[in-house]
Amino acid sequence: MTNTPPVTLDDVRDAAERIKGVAHRTPVLRSRTLDALVGAEVHLKCENLQRIGAFKFRGAYNAASRLSPGQLAAGIAAYSSGNHAQAVALAARELGSSAVILMPEDTPRVKRDATAGYGAEVLTYDRYTGDRVALGEAMAAERGLTLIPPYEHPHVIAGQGTAALELIEEAGELDALVVPVGGGGLLAGSATAAKGLDAGMRVIGVEPEAGDDTKRSLEAGHRVTIPVPRTIADGQAAETPGELTFSINQRLVDDILLVSDDEVRAAMRLAFERLKTVVEPSGATGLAAVLKGRVEGARRIGVILSGGNIDASRFAELCGD
């Protein structure tokens, strides 16, 4: 009996071929100041500069691009309050398909408008009473749409892994790869790419202190559920890891680190002032852990800055005096 993993390095490489010329090959930033602060070479993969402002486009496009002509003609569905909504909307547009996105009623208008701006139909639900997964699946079934989930899908995970693949191709050998964790898709894809290329590379996930569901689950040896996390890192406010993502992360991830909201703010300010780049709270948790010296014994560190979707007013609230 063979145990083929649900996602392999070859799957990530296939995804890289599919997204070529559609997704951006984002830059890898360096900063002498950052290196001096950390005492290591830090290579920052700027997924905040990806299309739609976050890595999510990679997975959504990879998954959507594998649908049949009939499925594309019928349309795509997704549920998301955040970056996955825009990612699926843009992927559908790029593939000549259509998208229906289910978003919470209280989603900031700017995010609804951005999603609608890519041509998607936006439906809303009450996040306090509705189950988005059940609602999304029912809506997709009723309208004959193909649902692209935010992380629980091998094609989504393989797509997310392409950021790490590009980072390692460009930066060369790394001692540690540091990745923010929400539902676990980016981490699972990154770990698949990293361990496939170099089994000795440490792969480290980072969660906000209040949203440590993946850390607890790895410690417990099974998926645990925590209360809805209160954190500024809204993209990482998961209550429990995905089933598929957890099975991959359990096998491949070396460690999960935690950061406080204040540490996330400090990382956002450093990115702003020294790197001149905009990172949203969830996108800055990996950098926050590295800045606090929590990634020990690594001479060459890769970090994924996973997204940059924060408006100037919210940044001012979080990072002003």
Added chain:
Amino acid sequence: MTNTPPVTLDDVRDAAERIKGVAHRTPVLRSRTLDALVGAEVHLKCENLQRIGAFKFRGAYNAASRLSPGQLAAGIAAYSSGNHAQAVALAARELGSSAVILMPEDTPRVKRDATAGYGAEVLTYDRYTGDRVALGEAMAAERGLTLIPPYEHPHVIAGQGTAALELIEEAGELDALVVPVGGGGLLAGSATAAKGLDAGMRVIGVEPEAGDDTKRSLEAGHRVTIPVPRTIADGQAAETPGELTFSINQRLVDDILLVSDDEVRAAMRLAFERLKTVVEPSGATGLAAVLKGRVEGARRIGVILSGGNIDASRFAELCGD
């Protein structure tokens, strides 16, 4: 009788050779959203990502690199409240020289610290009673240092022109090149590069409304002096154009546009939210003019984002709600 201009395209090309591998070849950013808003292809040269966070390093390094071994051993001097201070400090360090920088007493501590952080000795003066040019020249003479002025020097101007040279090399033919104007060094260098490569390219300077000394001077046909400008674009708060820079700009520049502080804020917010990049007020004036549709009839526009040195608190003050 031949009229050789004080700075030529060949001088800019020489400068480009000298700064190679020392200054960053900064990226040229594009944004579909920006193009759609403007109705033109906009190519943004990101000098906010240059070393020390602004184009100033190009000119300072080009000038410093031409000093004799004896001059470098004796040391370099500069007067500046802003980016030129850090530029000269870093250029001196890169060349194994030393720097003494004269800064106003009320310079924000972060800028003094950054300058000192590059190994420079920082002296201060009272900006309300002291004449920085006279003080700087006296100090340099007394201590045997070579003064590198912020814009009134052919090597400084040629160095600043390398940003436009790189932009045009990368973006290809442009209908218009849009450049912020303070003392006029960046504009003079940019115009020299642009007109040398393509005499038909329109070269447009942009000033804050309150700091329109170059516009008035070009209209008058001679350098005029205005009251100390009150504007958030502190790097462009010049009272009068430089003599050398004005003579070049008078010959080569097609037009000067003005932008309000509110328009500058809107450009900073757009750069933040859509391009995920940090631009200081003076660095955003070119983009502000383009966003307001003031660059008419151009299909392909190059813009220099000239600097990104603004701390998160100040950004929050200017661009929060």
